[in-house]
Amino acid sequence: MINSFLNYTGSKYRIMDQLIPLFPNRCDTMIDIFGGSGVVTVNYHGANNFVFNDKNEPLVILIDYVANHSIEFIEKSINKIITEYGLTDTMTHGYEYYHVSSNKGLASINKPGYLRLRRDYNNLDDPKMKPLYLYALIIFGFNNQIRFNNKGLFNNPVGKRDFNKNMREKIRAFSKKWKAKSPRIVSKDFRNIEITKGDFVYADPPYLITTATYNENGGWTTKDDQDLLDYLDHVQKKGAKFALSNVIEHKGYRNDMLIDWSKKYNVFNIANTFKNSNYHTKNLTSKEVLITNYETSI
Known part of the structure; x- marks a missing residue:
């Protein structure tokens, strides 16, 4: 799975x-x-065609973005956001570089940059960057969750982890499988x-x-x-x-x-x-x- x-x-x-x-076992279209x-x-795997629908428009836009961009481009773009906002990169440096343990986590280090990123995302109008900023917030957010308030503003607090090996492997595996199926994405x-x-x-x-x-x-x-x-x-x-x-x-x-x-x-x-x-x-x-x-x- x-x-x-x-x-x-x-x-x-x-x-x-x-x-x-x-x-x-089989169907024409799975919706x-x-x-x-x-x-x-x-x-x-039992369908000839797939339709993915969700009413959460930012979520759908993000999945559509992953479906239509190479994983190499997405990783490179996230790395640029990490640099721009001064967020941690334990994949490259390890936890020792930041003088914290994996158990303690990275929240205290990433909080200032994360809050600035969250503010910029909520004020961002650029449709090309919006899904990348959202994915960066998910990576660095609490439990990697997607959470919006009733005004449509992303409000998840900072989390303990960053763009680590596990997160990178997840999006690589998902992207490969998703693109092979090529579901029609709607909201x-x-x-x-x-x-x-x-x-x-x-x-x-x-x-x-x-x-x-x-x-x-x-x-x-x-x-x-x-x-x-x-x-x-x-x-x-x-x-x-x-x-x-x-x-x-x-x-x-x-x-x-x-x-x-x-x-x-x-x-x-x-x-x-x-x-x-x-x-x-x-x-x-x-x-x-x-x-x-x-x-x-x-």
Whole structure:
């Protein structure tokens, strides 16, 4: 399995080995309607064509940039940003050069340059540089996360790491695999994604009964949840297949609307992974499921 170069809240990388066997063996077009980090699109091989969609426009622009530029050019550009903003480069110098240990991390050293970079990104109008600045912020940001406030400004604080070997290997592997598949990249509301017979729709929406960066401040509502279920019913009527990742129970809450709707389809339990993800709680009692409108061999 290929991991994404983005650390996106709710990423399915850790459960891809559970999901892929439950996906259709073959389809004409696979449509990832809440694409996020791209990890599902890049790891599914059963489609002739791929469509990656996400409503987060800066995220989509960044993935499109990676799809259309060489990895050598991207690395060279990030290195220039590192130099311009006085950020660390442990790949070249090691931690000893900065008089810190890997355990302590680089936050105190990078904070001034990082805050200046974040300010410049939020004020930047140049569409050619915008995705590179965003990627640099992700590299040097806390847990490599993508986080915007309700005004659309990037607001993730500085992190402990830099453009190290692991980060470089991730984007190289992702870029190579992504370019081989060449998904069509779009940024639409899921309600506006058109479906035809023979398609396979994968949906990994914000979870109504959990809290994460993507559904703070009313970012995902009960109406959105209902509209998605109606949309998937429409997929069924069109003669296409769908698989929906979701949570039916979490911290004592139940998504009764989802539970009732799922009774007409197939429900597969997925091993709990929340303790290893970016949710801000430990020792959760959660029931994660994959709901499909087709039979599988498992």
